[in-house]
Amino acid sequence: MERPAPHAPASGSTLPSHTGWLRRHLRVYAALWRNAVTREMTFKTNFLLWIVVELLWFALQLCFIGVLYLHTESIGTWTKWQVVLLVGTSHFIQEIFQAFFLINCANLSELVRTGKLDFLLLLPANSRFLVSLRQVDLGSFVNAATALVVMGYAVHQLGLELTAGRLLAFSALCLCGILVHYSLMFLLASVSFWTVKAQGIVWGYYNLFQLARMPDEAFRGLFRVVFTFVFPVLLVTNVPVRVLAEKLDSPFWPCLLVLLAAGCLAVSEWGWRISLRRYTSASS
Amino acid sequence: MNPALSSSPLDLRPASSRQAAAAALRKYRQVVALGIQNHLAYRFNFLARVLFSLIPLTALLMLWRTIYAGQPEGDTVSGYTLPQMLAYYLVAAWVNALTAVTEDDWQIAADIRDGNINHLLAKPLDYLGYRLCLFFSGRIIYAGVALLPLILYVWLAGVPVHVPTNPATWICFLVSLVLTALLQFFISFALAMLAFWVLEVSTFIFIVYAFEYIASGHLFPLDILPETLRRLLPWTPFPYELYFPVSIYLEKTTGPDLWQGLALQTGWVAAGWALARWAWHRGLRRYGAVGG
Numbered sequence: 001m002e003r004p005a006p007h008a009p010a011s012g013s014t015l016p017s018h019t020g021w022l023r024r025h026l027r028v029y030a031a032l033w034r035n036a037v038t039r040e041m042t043f044k045t046n047f048l049l050w051i052v053v054e055l056l057w058f059a060l061q062l063c064f065i066g067v068l069y070l071h072t073e074s075i076g077t078w079t080k081w082q083v084v085l086l087v088g089t090s091h092f093i094q095e096i097f098q099a100f101f102l103i104n105c106a107n108l109s110e111l112v113r114t115g116k117l118d119f120l121l122l123l124p125a126n127s128r129f130l131v132s133l134r135q136v137d138l139g140s141f142v143n144a145a146t147a148l149v150v151m152g153y154a155v156h157q158l159g160l161e162l163t164a165g166r167l168l169a170f171s172a173l174c175l176c177g178i179l180v181h182y183s184l185m186f187l188l189a190s191v192s193f194w195t196v197k198a199q200g201i202v203w204g205y206y207n208l209f210q211l212a213r214m215p216d217e218a219f220r221g222l223f224r225v226v227f228t229f230v231f232p233v234l235l236v237t238n239v240p241v242r243v244l245a246e247k248l249d250s251p252f253w254p255c256l257l258v259l260l261a262a263g264c265l266a267v268s269e270w271g272w273r274i275s276l277r278r279y280t281s282a283s284s
Numbered sequence: 285m286n287p288a289l290s291s292s293p294l295d296l297r298p299a300s301s302r303q304a305a306a307a308a309l310r311k312y313r314q315v316v317a318l319g320i321q322n323h324l325a326y327r328f329n330f331l332a333r334v335l336f337s338l339i340p341l342t343a344l345l346m347l348w349r350t351i352y353a354g355q356p357e358g359d360t361v362s363g364y365t366l367p368q369m370l371a372y373y374l375v376a377a378w379v380n381a382l383t384a385v386t387e388d389d390w391q392i393a394a395d396i397r398d399g400n401i402n403h404l405l406a407k408p409l410d411y412l413g414y415r416l417c418l419f420f421s422g423r424i425i426y427a428g429v430a431l432l433p434l435i436l437y438v439w440l441a442g443v444p445v446h447v448p449t450n451p452a453t454w455i456c457f458l459v460s461l462v463l464t465a466l467l468q469f470f471i472s473f474a475l476a477m478l479a480f481w482v483l484e485v486s487t488f489i490f491i492v493y494a495f496e497y498i499a500s501g502h503l504f505p506l507d508i509l510p511e512t513l514r515r516l517l518p519w520t521p522f523p524y525e526l527y528f529p530v531s532i533y534l535e536k537t538t539g540p541d542l543w544q545g546l547a548l549q550t551g552w553v554a555a556g557w558a559l560a561r562w563a564w565h566r567g568l569r570r571y572g573a574v575g576g
Contacts, residue, residue: 049487056494064503071361071508072351207336211343218350223342 036136076217085154090213092147099140109192173240176261183264193275319421383465392476470556480567501527
C-alpha cells in the first residue's frame, strides 16, 4: 500500500500549531482519496455491481411506499410524496455516511481482532481520524446522486418553494443527521473491543437505521421516546424533511437534532477513549 | 480441529447397502453434532441478531397500526383486519427464524475461495449434504436462541395470534416449512457456487436478496400487491421462501390453491437442488485448489 507520508512535515515551523495539524491531516486524507480511486479502478466490475445493489435496495424502499399508499391516503399527516421525500433524504444521508465512514467502522472489529490497530495507533496522526476515514467508498457518491434525483422529483410533485434559507437549514440538518449516523455506528463498532467477534455490527446498524426512513408520526410511547432522545434515529431524516416540506410544528425539533448530534459525537469520543484503554493488541 | 469429527467412523467400507445407509446416517449425524457445537459458539451473535431484528419489526407493526387508525372503523386492507395484518408479521418472524439462511452462503463462498474445501473433498463426504447438515444444526441453535425473545415479544405486543385447530393445516404448514428451508438453502448454495468463477460473490448475493426481500413477503403480505403481480408471483420461487407457509398458517391459502402451492413449492425445491448440484459439478471442474 502507498504510505501516506507519515513524517510529513514540519517544514518551516517546528512547533505543532493548529493549522499545521490541520494541513498535515488534510494531506494524509488526500493520499487516502488517491488510494481509494486506485482501489476502485482495480475492481471496476465490482465497483459497478455495488452501485447496482444499492440502487436496487433504494428502488425496493420506494416500491414499499408505493404499495402502502395503494391502501391508504396518509400515514398520520404524511402524504405519499412527503414520504417519498423522506425515503429519498434518508437514502441520501445514508449514502454520504457510507461514502466516508461505514466500511471503516465495520472494519474496526477486524483491526482489533488481528492486532493491526497497532500500526494505526503508532502513526503520527490522530488515531480516531485514521480509523474513521481510512477508506473512501466512491460508489456511494453515485448513489447519493440518485437519491438527490428522487428528492428533486418529490419536491416538484409537492410543489414546494425552495428558498435559500430553507435549503441551507435542510443541508445543515442533514449534516447533523450524518453525524448521528457516524457517532452511533462508531459507538457500536467500539463494542468490538469487548466482544472481539462483532460481525453483527453492520447488521445491527442496518436494523437501527431502517427507522430513519419511516414517518415519525407512526410511532408512539416508549419506542418513540427511546429512538428520539436516546438513539435519535427518528430525528435524523424526519427533522430536515419537515423543514423542507413546511411540516415543522415547532423550532424545538431542529434545536434538539443539533444538540443530540453534538451529544452523540461527545459520547462516541468518550466510548472510543475507554475502549482504547482496554486495547491490549493481539499476538502476532 | 474438532475431536468429534476425527474420531467418527468416516472411512467405513460397508458390505451391504443397508449397512451403507446406516453408516451414512451415522456420518451425517456426526456432522450435525459438530455443527451444533460450532454454532453454539455463536449463540450471542445469534441473540444480538434476533434482538436487533425486533426493532424494524416493531416499527412495521406501529406503521400498520397508524395506517389502520387513519381509516374508517372495521376497514380491511385486501382482506386483512388489523390483528390479522399484525399476526402476519409475527408468524413471518417465526418462519424466518426457522428457515432463513444466515451465514451459510458466505461460509460456503469463503470455503471455496480460501481452498478450505480441499480437505473436505478428500473425505467420503458429499459437500452439499455436509453443508445441509450444518445449515440444519444452525437453524436448531438459532431457533433455540430466538424462542424466548420471540415468545416474550408476541406476548408483549398484545396481538392475538390465531392458532390453527385443523390438523391438516398444521401438517401442510410443517411440510411447507421444511420445503421453505430447503429452498432457501439450495438457492444460497447455488449462489455461493459463483465463488468458483468470481472473487467477490457478495454483490450477487445482495442482488438476489433484494428480490427475495420484497417478493417473498418480508415487507408486507403479498396479497396487498396489485392484481397482476399477485397472479404472477406464485410462479416464481420467491413466495415459497417465506410468504407461502405463513399464509398456510394464517389459513389465507386453502383448498386447491394450497395443493397447487405445495406442488409448485416442491417443484422449485427440486429445481433449486438440481441447480445447486449442477453448479457444484461445473465449479469443481474448473477449481484450482487455491491455498492448498
